Amino acid sequence: MTMTTATPTTTTPPPSSKPRLATIWLDGCSGCHMSFLDQDELLITLAARADLVYSPIVDTKAFPENVDITLVEGAIGNAEDLAKILQIRRNTRLLVSLGDCAVTGNVSAMRNSFGVIPILERVYHEPALLHPATPQTDLPALRERVCPLHEVVHVDLFVPGCPPDAATIAYCLDALLEGRMPDLSQHTRFGK
Amino acid sequence: MTRRIEINPVTRIEGHAMISLHLDDAGLVQQAHLHVNQLRGFEQFCVGRPFYEMPALMARICGICPVSHLVAASKACDELLAVQVPPTAAKLRRIMNLAQIIQSHALNFFHLSSPDLLLGMDSDPTQRNLFGLLQSHPERARDGIRLRQFGQQIIELLGGKRIHPGWVVPGGVNEPLSKAHREQMLGMVPDALAIIERTLTWFPPLLDQFSAEIQTFGNFPSLFVGLANHQGTLEHYDGGIRVMDSAGNNIAQWLEPNHYADYIGEAVEPDSYLKSPYYKPLGYPDGMYRVGPLARLNLVDRCGTPRADAAFATFTASHPRPVLSSFHYHYARLIEILYGIEQIELLLNDPDILSEHVRAFAEPNRSEGIGVSEAPRGTLIHHYRIDGQGLVTYANMIIASGNNNLAMNRGILQAARHFVHGTEIKEGMLNRVEAVIRAFDPCLSCSTHAAGAMPFHICLHAPDGSLLHELWRG
Numbered sequence A: 001m002t003m004t005t006a007t008p009t010t011t012t013p014p015p016s017s018k019p020r021l022a023t024i025w026l027d028g029c030s031g032c033h034m035s036f037l038d039q040d041e042l043l044i045t046l047a048a049r050a051d052l053v054y055s056p057i058v059d060t061k062a063f064p065e066n067v068d069i070t071l072v073e074g075a076i077g078n079a080e081d082l083a084k085i086l087q088i089r090r091n092t093r094l095l096v097s098l099g100d101c102a103v104t105g106n107v108s109a110m111r112n113s114f115g116v117i118p119i120l121e122r123v124y125h126e127p128a129l130l131h132p133a134t135p136q137t138d139l140p141a142l143r144e145r146v147c148p149l150h151e152v153v154h155v156d157l158f159v160p161g162c163p164p165d166a167a168t169i170a171y172c173l174d175a176l177l178e179g180r181m182p183d184l185s186q187h188t189r190f191g192k
Numbered sequence B: 001m002t003r004r005i006e007i008n009p010v011t012r013i014e015g016h017a018m019i020s021l022h023l024d025d026a027g028l029v030q031q032a033h034l035h036v037n038q039l040r041g042f043e044q045f046c047v048g049r050p051f052y053e054m055p056a057l058m059a060r061i062c063g064i065c066p067v068s069h070l071v072a073a074s075k076a077c078d079e080l081l082a083v084q085v086p087p088t089a090a091k092l093r094r095i096m097n098l099a100q101i102i103q104s105h106a107l108n109f110f111h112l113s114s115p116d117l118l119l120g121m122d123s124d125p126t127q128r129n130l131f132g133l134l135q136s137h138p139e140r141a142r143d144g145i146r147l148r149q150f151g152q153q154i155i156e157l158l159g160g161k162r163i164h165p166g167w168v169v170p171g172g173v174n175e176p177l178s179k180a181h182r183e184q185m186l187g188m189v190p191d192a193l194a195i196i197e198r199t200l201t202w203f204p205p206l207l208d209q210f211s212a213e214i215q216t217f218g219n220f221p222s223l224f225v226g227l228a229n230h231q232g233t234l235e236h237y238d239g240g241i242r243v244m245d246s247a248g249n250n251i252a253q254w255l256e257p258n259h260y261a262d263y264i265g266e267a268v269e270p271d272s273y274l275k276s277p278y279y280k281p282l283g284y285p286d287g288m289y290r291v292g293p294l295a296r297l298n299l300v301d302r303c304g305t306p307r308a309d310a311a312f313a314t315f316t317a318s319h320p321r322p323v324l325s326s327f328h329y330h331y332a333r334l335i336e337i338l339y340g341i342e343q344i345e346l347l348l349n350d351p352d353i354l355s356e357h358v359r360a361f362a363e364p365n366r367s368e369g370i371g372v373s374e375a376p377r378g379t380l381i382h383h384y385r386i387d388g389q390g391l392v393t394y395a396n397m398i399i400a401s402g403n404n405n406l407a408m409n410r411g412i413l414q415a416a417r418h419f420v421h422g423t424e425i426k427e428g429m430l431n432r433v434e435a436v437i438r439a440f441d442p443c444l445s446c447s448t449h450a451a452g453a454m455p456f457h458i459c460l461h462a463p464d465g466s467l468l469h470e471l472w473r474g
């Protein structure tokens, strides 16, 4: 009989058992992500409790599979945002609308009352510009209407605020990482 | 056969972008483009809204530097009111603007760029981030978190909120500074100073490891543009616009910010929602200029505070000015952080700083207002026109990072030509191309205020435009 040895033969680390966390920004101002970073030293604790598998602050280029929690900032403003949110939904267990733009459309949706064409004309066809023309090479088309996330995918948790403050984000993550749904009524509300 | 490589999205930057590189048969990079993929339309949707909404609304252009937009928008509104802002209010706005510069520079340097600097451009991409740094260099990572927190706490103590405070308003600020908050801020200064001085001792010796990057990360002649004062020191809030050429001559000593449209033009390129500003007298694209911390240090005689002056002297002794390599934006950022902390302390100790007279009230007295300030990434211009009811009829913004658009594109081409070649494209090669963008620290959320946010995309194409090869990292 041969004995199996416990000595690893490869340097590949064992798969982490920590929950897999992702954050992404769609059509927003980055303010909700800044509020995430405003958790300051709590980020160190967070790093010990979860693996940040995708985020603007890490070098992962493609949205991974089997994500436990994804925080989504911003509304759906262009074709690429839509493709991304559909993929995120497929790959994510708990999808969180983070901030008023994701929750309602907020400032990002203020262009809706004007329509895409007048906006592009205003921005890229002013007589004072050199080479006035609408940019379109290698760029995602803008959607006629900016919409909140839940209009196109199922959302598991809404965290309003512009942005929700860092304590609220920390409170949410704490509950979600413990497997509970947070009660946000005492923490944030629309427009806070 | 030619190839196109896309770096999509560019990560560890502030906003959305993609880079495309086009390689020829021999595997040499022919073209490099930075595509900024978001557009939001602020110029359009503020039309018809009351002018006094502009500061709070325009702050939502960008959550990374909302204070810069608050300040420039409020200054444009001060012009509409035709009021003199009370001196204490101007000083308080300066403090908040500097706190914003500190937190934003700390974010770029520590959270986004230092993984490249401390772990190496070729290091494991899964560890090359703030969390990897917390494992390998916990003290440095904590210093970065703490320094950014310092800036954010000052903003919160002044304005009640870290992101999108509503405190800067047309005519001044809407609440005076309390004695308790002043003491709290002053109490935080020594710790912040210790962090930045520590950083200024470990960072410069690292430069020796990056000589190839220093040579090629946007290292070329260009104009430099920024606000200037009469003392020849750093200026982030007031003053005139100075333009320097790459030989160090001030080709325009003092241009009136209100006349920006006479000397700054904007061009549209087909592959980016980000417009390309240029200095009109030299035409397009020769009027390419750079703004931001490196440009500001090139434009001044000294910083204006003792410790920052000493750091500036050390920097310029080994780097004759004007400094042309965009890699040195990193060094310039650190010196500006030091200046910002010292200057905040000076302003907090100003005898009038607790004055309760912090706002001037008036109805609109002019139909046009232009406000300029130095944001973390460079000169920021807000321009509004209103009708008789005070409703906005026209708005235009020239956004700090947008000013660097031409130089960023040239910078990624230069770095890609040096580092990306051959048939096998390695991850570290592409990371260097992205690192050029990190050095410029563009805020892409800001820059495409018009239509949306900025995704970065790097593409590499064959001469016939065909896509040869796509490399996705992750």
Ligand code: SF4
Pocket: A027, A028, A029, A030, A031, A032, A073, A074, A098, A099, A100, A101, A102, A106, A107, A161, A162, A163, B060, B063
């Ligand atoms: S909710 Fe507010 S802070 Fe968040 S992305 Fe939208 S505008 Fe920015």
